[in-house]
Amino acid sequence: MPWYQAAADYFKNKYVQGLMAAGMEVSSTLLSDVEDLVRTRLAGLAKSTESSYRGKWLRWQAFAESRGMAAVPVSTVGVQLWMRQDLAYTVRMKHVQPYLSALNKCHEHVGLDGVALGKDVVATRKAIAHQQAAVMEETTRVRLPAEHAETVLLAALNLQVDPAVPQTLRLLRGSVAMLVDFCAGSRGNTGVHLREGDVQLLQDGQGGHLVRLRSLKGQILVDELSGDEKVIQYPPEAVEGLVPLLQKWMHWRRVLGLVGTGTKRDSWYRLPGETGTARWNVSQMNVFMAETLEALDIVAPDSFSFSWHSLRHGAASSEKAINVADSKIMWMHNWKSMQVAYATYIDPLCPATPACFRFFGWLLPPARADAPVVVQDVSASFALS
Numbered sequence: 001m002p003w004y005q006a007a008a009d010y011f012k013n014k015y016v017q018g019l020m021a022a023g024m025e026v027s028s029t030l031l032s033d034v035e036d037l038v039r040t041r042l043a044g045l046a047k048s049t050e051s052s053y054r055g056k057w058l059r060w061q062a063f064a065e066s067r068g069m070a071a072v073p074v075s076t077v078g079v080q081l082w083m084r085q086d087l088a089y090t091v092r093m094k095h096v097q098p099y100l101s102a103l104n105k106c107h108e109h110v111g112l113d114g115v116a117l118g119k120d121v122v123a124t125r126k127a128i129a130h131q132q133a134a135v136m137e138e139t140t141r142v143r144l145p146a147e148h149a150e151t152v153l154l155a156a157l158n159l160q161v162d163p164a165v166p167q168t169l170r171l172l173r174g175s176v177a178m179l180v181d182f183c184a185g186s187r188g189n190t191g192v193h194l195r196e197g198d199v200q201l202l203q204d205g206q207g208g209h210l211v212r213l214r215s216l217k218g219q220i221l222v223d224e225l226s227g228d229e230k231v232i233q234y235p236p237e238a239v240e241g242l243v244p245l246l247q248k249w250m251h252w253r254r255v256l257g258l259v260g261t262g263t264k265r266d267s268w269y270r271l272p273g274e275t276g277t278a279r280w281n282v283s284q285m286n287v288f289m290a291e292t293l294e295a296l297d298i299v300a301p302d303s304f305s306f307s308w309h310s311l312r313h314g315a316a317s318s319e320k321a322i323n324v325a326d327s328k329i330m331w332m333h334n335w336k337s338m339q340v341a342y343a344t345y346i347d348p349l350c351p352a353t354p355a356c357f358r359f360f361g362w363l364l365p366p367a368r369a370d371a372p373v374v375v376q377d378v379s380a381s382f383a384l385s
Helices: 004-021 028-041 047-066 076-085 097-109 119-138 146-158 166-183 242-255 282-295 308-321 326-333 339-345 354-363
Strands: 199-201 209-213 230-234
Touching: 047 076, 047 097, 076 119, 146 166, 146 242, 146 282, 146 308, 146 354, 166 242, 166 282, 166 308, 166 354, 199 242, 209 242, 282 308, 308 326, 308 339, 308 354, 326 339
Parallel strands: none
Antiparallel strands: 199 209, 209 230
């Protein structure tokens, strides 16, 4: 079950304290008995409950750990902080109830009163919803054209990086973050959580490169690799200029002493002096984009805005514009059908420009005219006996 370990720790501490309060010495044998009791107490949770709440509980647990709070029992203040400092960035408050229900279900399972309810939680939820509505009404997000992504790519390749000028490092970092996400289906929250080893050059780039996505759209980031992560392996020269840009970023990471340092949870985009990068979310990708696009004088039309969502719009629209197969589009963007894509992400009027082909042409089958001509050896013959 999603909260097994947190609940087990809660029960173990509760039972041990109860024994000690009764004047009993907790021997190793008695402690083993307590652990058996805990396992029995936590058995039997319905599979449907596990599948419904796993991702939502893990998201709460990650936030609680990042703030030094116990995952169980949950405090009302902890719920409010979670809503404001984490959920508010990616979950509309009208859709937040399943996340709160996960906390209540855990409390119910361990015999505690529900916590993610009451007037304080309701008031916080309404206040955040009001803020979200204000942001949504202020601007309309629009897709980032592939031409703008190409401008970022070319500028980053030409950028003269000087560690004495911190802005140059931030611009290189922001450009890489934008382009890796754009080419990988633009997942925003996943992108800023790339970690050491999640982006690798194959044969020093001669064999292409790969990107490992630790969490997909709608799923919580995982700390430990399970082997089920999505891996996109790009063939050699799949996106012209992207491998040299990755090489450039990796070079400066080595120069800055970032390789093999820090914690295993640090973002791959961490710069010296930055802390708490494990808690970055889509708002950080918006910071990367804003600084990078501003430096290139790329602005959205009046009353419109570019955000990490614009990367996802731009990528899907570019893929469809050049007739990438729906099955590949769904796989790249983690969609089970094209219904959501057509309704929300794909701009049917997106033109099939050279920039679209630059970033996503590798997803197309090769044209027969472009296939290499192979001269067959016609001298072979069967050996007849």
